[in-house]
Amino acid sequence: MAKVISIGEVMAEFARGADGRYGAGYGGDTFNTAVYLARAGVSVGYATALGDDTYSEAIRAAAEAEGIDTRTIARVAGRTVGLYVIDTDSRGERSFTYWRDTSPARELFELTGWETIAEQVIEASMVYLSGITLSLYSNIGLGRLLATLEFARERGSRIVFDGNFRPRGWGGDVARARTVYAQALKRCSIALPTFEDEAVLWGDGSPAATAERLATFGVPEIVVKNGAEGALVLSEGASHLVPIPAPVEPVDTTAAGDSFNAAYLAARLQGAPPVEAAQAGHALAGRVIRHRGAILPRTANA
Ligand SMILES: Nc1ncnc2c1ncn2[C@@H]1O[C@H](COP(=O)(O)OP(=O)(O)OP(=O)(O)O)[C@@H](O)[C@H]1O
Numbered sequence: 001m002a003k004v005i006s007i008g009e010v011m012a013e014f015a016r017g018a019d020g021r022y023g024a025g026y027g028g029d030t031f032n033t034a035v036y037l038a039r040a041g042v043s044v045g046y047a048t049a050l051g052d053d054t055y056s057e058a059i060r061a062a063a064e065a066e067g068i069d070t071r072t073i074a075r076v077a078g079r080t081v082g083l084y085v086i087d088t089d090s091r092g093e094r095s096f097t098y099w100r101d102t103s104p105a106r107e108l109f110e111l112t113g114w115e116t117i118a119e120q121v122i123e124a125s126m127v128y129l130s131g132i133t134l135s136l137y138s139n140i141g142l143g144r145l146l147a148t149l150e151f152a153r154e155r156g157s158r159i160v161f162d163g164n165f166r167p168r169g170w171g172g173d174v175a176r177a178r179t180v181y182a183q184a185l186k187r188c189s190i191a192l193p194t195f196e197d198e199a200v201l202w203g204d205g206s207p208a209a210t211a212e213r214l215a216t217f218g219v220p221e222i223v224v225k226n227g228a229e230g231a232l233v234l235s236e237g238a239s240h241l242v243p244i245p246a247p248v249e250p251v252d253t254t255a256a257g258d259s260f261n262a263a264y265l266a267a268r269l270q271g272a273p274p275v276e277a278a279q280a281g282h283a284l285a286g287r288v289i290r291h292r293g294a295i296l297p298r299t300a301n302a
């Protein structure tokens with residue numbers, strides 16, 4: 001059984017290159033983290049639903065080539081995956097446009113056989129999800145996901161959550177987003193948010209305010225990422241600001257946070273303390289933002 005199971009959506013990706021042309025790939029926040037976890041040697045599975053077309057099959061094959069356990073990937077006949085396009089500004093800051101409203105991933109917890117996938121999630125020793133994951137599902141799907149997380153937690157699994165707030169995913173309904181986030185946070189052992197996103201969703205004035213708010217939800221281990229400003233680690237009652245090793249001029253910041261999370265978790269699973277794990281997070285994220293798209297070419301990851 002996979003040690004970590006990451007839950008969410010992976011899409012086809014188009015990233016615009018320096019020449020103005022778009023290159024094709026695939027990505028999705030929780031999938032990006034699963035890829036970087038696998039590359040760090042962590043046993044990881046991905047839970048989602050794909051279609052049965054060539055794009056879906058290419059994504060499944062890519063997951064398998066990365067060594068990701070695909071037994072928790074459902075397949076829906078006659079459907080295809082969502083799509084997103086990355087555009088970047090002169091500072092490498094990314095923006096996304098999505099075509100994802102009809103993707104099968106949104107129905108994961110309502111498909112025939114969803115219980116089998118939930119059972120595998122419950123048996124994982126760590127479950128990873130994000131605010132984007134939460135934005136995918138109907139209230140029925142969310143209820144099933146939250147029950148699954150609750151059972152996993154009762155079995156001793158650690159729930160890891162990255163807020164990754166994307167307002168469009170919630171149709172502007174911030175009140176619903178906050179209610180649903182609170183349900184995930186109550187069950188969370190490790191929170192790995194990004195300050196910018198938390199400020200939009202919760203109105204936090206500083207990374208310290210984000211960390212304090214998450215601590216009041218009872219989250220014992222918190223890392224608040226803040227781009228080039230470093231990361232604030234709060235664990236066992238002590239807080240540490242972990243600076244980036246060196247500033248990077250980003251080409252495309254897509255998956256900066258996702259790759260940070262993977263390197264952080266891999267280090268924690270290998271026994272490193274939180275501050276050392278955050279340094280590993282910075283090191284990988286600093287490499288990822290030098291490349292276009294969410295996922296580094298395999299040769300660039302070494
Ligand atoms: N200019 C930079 N120089 C060096 N490292 C950076 C820079 N910007 C970001 N990083 C690294 O990336 C990590 C995450 O950055 P940030 O908080 O901007 O990500 P994010 O918005 O969550 O990304 P995404 O949601 O696309 O995955 C930082 O903690 C840091 O390690």
Ligand SMILES: O=C(O)C(=O)C[C@H](O)[C@H](O)CO
Pocket residue numbers: 027028029030032084096132166254255256257258294
């Ligand atoms: O924005 C999303 O929903 C994505 O999953 C696309 C990107 O890969 C992700 O946001 C990067 O963190």
